[in-house]
Amino acid sequence: MFGKKKATVWINEAEIDDILSRSVGAVLPSKDALKKELMSGRRLRVYAGADATGPELHLGHANNFILLEKLRKLGHEVIILFGDFTGMVGDPSGKDAARRQLTKAQVDEHIKGWKKQIGKIISFTDKRNPALIRKNSAWLSKLTFDKIIGIASQFTVQQMIERDMFERRLKGGKPICLHEFLYPLMQGYDSVAMDVDIEVGGSDQTFNMLAGRTLQRKFHAKEKFVIATTLLENPKTGKKLMSKSEGAYIALSDSPRDMFGKTMALPDEVMIQLFTDSTHVSLSEIEVIKKELDEGVNPRDIKLRLAETVAETYHGKKEAERAREQFVHTFSKKEVPEDIGEVTVSKDTALFEAVKEQVASKGEWRRLIGEGAVSEIGGEKITDSNTLVERDMTLRIGKKRFLKIHIKDSP
Secondary structure: OOOOOOOOOOOOHHHHHHHOOOOEEEEEOOHHHHHHHHHOOOOOEEEEEEEOOOOOOEHHHHHHHHHHHHHHHOOOEEEEEEEHHHHHHOOOOOOOOOOOOOOHHHHHHHHHHHHHHHOOOOOOOOOOOOOEEEEOHHHHOOOOHHHHHHHHOOOOHHHHHOOHHHHHHHHOOOOOOHHHHHHHHHHHHHHHHHOOOEEEEEHHHHHHHHHHHHHHHHHHOOOOEEEEEOOOEOOOOOOEOOEOOOOEOOEOOOOHHHHHHHHHOOOHHHHHHHHHHHOOOOHHHHHHHHHHHHOOOOHHHHHHHHHHHHHHHHHOHHHHHHHHHHHHHHHHOOOOOOOOEEEEEOOOOEHHHHHOOOOOOHHHHHHHHHOOOEEEOOOOEOOOOOOEOOOOEEEEEOOOEEEEEEEOOOO
């Protein structure tokens, strides 16, 4: 299933140096050792995975996929792992409480659109070296108990409880479920099942990725490199910019207009990291942008450029230009766009049900209402998250989203 195919590997030192430096926080066991492997001409198998905790991937995932696409173009074998089995368990990384476990049906529904979303960054259709997709239920669901014991014997309880999130829970008297200790073992076994040479993931996944390095040594007597990428965070607050749980993120499935508008809504201090982690703008060009900001260029001009670049990266130049025109037309001239979304609902439908395609979650909806960020065009602000639709209306949601709501005719 995972036998390696012969393929031409291109050795480009400048590109390799870029891969090992841009958006990379750490390389284990060392950057020099991995560079030596990449310069050897040997075809390496590299993967990044994502758990199917929701139907949308976001810009926080993008730097991993951009890095993998660069390696794919050099001729290396790239695997995108859909964590359908691990998604049902829930990764405890960075969490102060156990994740809600999902059903198989929920997970299967979540991954339906993933290939299309990731396909905006990575080629699955290249004739010479297409990226591959795997699901970890193919091997994790078949593990026998004796195999699990063998895997678990490679780790200690002390290793697990030294993890920062578990330490916080213990100090706070919060429970730690036993299955959460098993999660890094499962992610680690992914490396064994696919016999990979490199794993790419966010720095918050370092513990789990190193578990795979331990298991590769045990089962295949080989080294596995770990590339821990930087997280998309606000440099001032340290807070993640893309958070599904808090309903604040730019999804890879967002329309060009939504990508543009959401980017414009981000704080100024995150612009350089977004250019670095989520676009193809060269590092030398980003240095020029930094200098422009230091010299007093209006940050809004740079952010307009960033928003257009983000939209172009995931939707193409034409759509990005159109998104910019719509934004300027709408917000510089204080006008409602002509082609806003429309929805038809029955009278007395909960307003949230009408707008749920425009917001990430009920939590985001309540937050927007609480901040006074939802209003009827020509009318008052919506102050109750349980408001019902009683008439046709045009709604402004936040600063960048609009929606026309029509009442369905009675039968």
